[in-house]
Amino acid sequence: MKKIIFIVSIFTVALSACNNSKEVSKNNANKTETQVKENTNSNNSNSTSNNAQEEMNTDGEIFASIRRTACFGKCPTFEMIIYKDGHATYEGLGNVDKLGKYEATVSKEIMQDIQEKALGIGYFDFKDEYNDTRVMDVPSTYTHITVGDKSKSIMARFEIPPGLLRFQDYLDGISNKIEWTVIEEYK
Secondary structure, eight states, X not given: OHXXXXXXXXXXXXXXXXXXXXXXXXXXXXXXXXXXHHHHHOOOTTOOOOOHHHHHOOSSOEEEEEEEOOOSSOOOEEEEEEETTSEEEEEEEESSSOOEEEEEEOOXXXXXXXHHHHHHHTGGGSXXXXXXXXXXSOOOEEEEEXXXXXXXXXXXXXXXXXXXXXXXXXXXXXXXXXXOEEEEEOO
16 A cells, blocks of 8 residues: 555656646746847847847847757757847757857858748748647757848747748758857857
């Protein structure tokens, strides 16, 4: 009987821990999406924040970004932001070649190509979120694009349309082509 009570107790604790981590993960995702939207709509260079992209550049609006979150395995975890002025920031957090904070300048040709790819796949026609909270251990990918006065952010982690997947992979490829300057390496 004691064994059954012990097993039930452990099972209850494990379930509550999973539920708490879901809430933390959901809250963190909402905070980051809000931060990206705030940064997109803000030109205030005097704001102070612990946000990595703001530490490296606070004077421009976001043109394009991609952020990949962690999973229980070896998923690449990083964020790349390209600002409208061509300044770019990258922060590699795990399972990537570049761990740490980096910055670069992105050419107008690359920015034009990103814009054409986004418009070509109908980025602004996609839903804002592709998710199923019942599915566990799937990393999220957040992308953002601004074309003219239109901006859109998408959170994708489940049943992602093929065109959006190709765009995410394209942005990954862009991050590997850019010549980054080290700001701070992580060990």
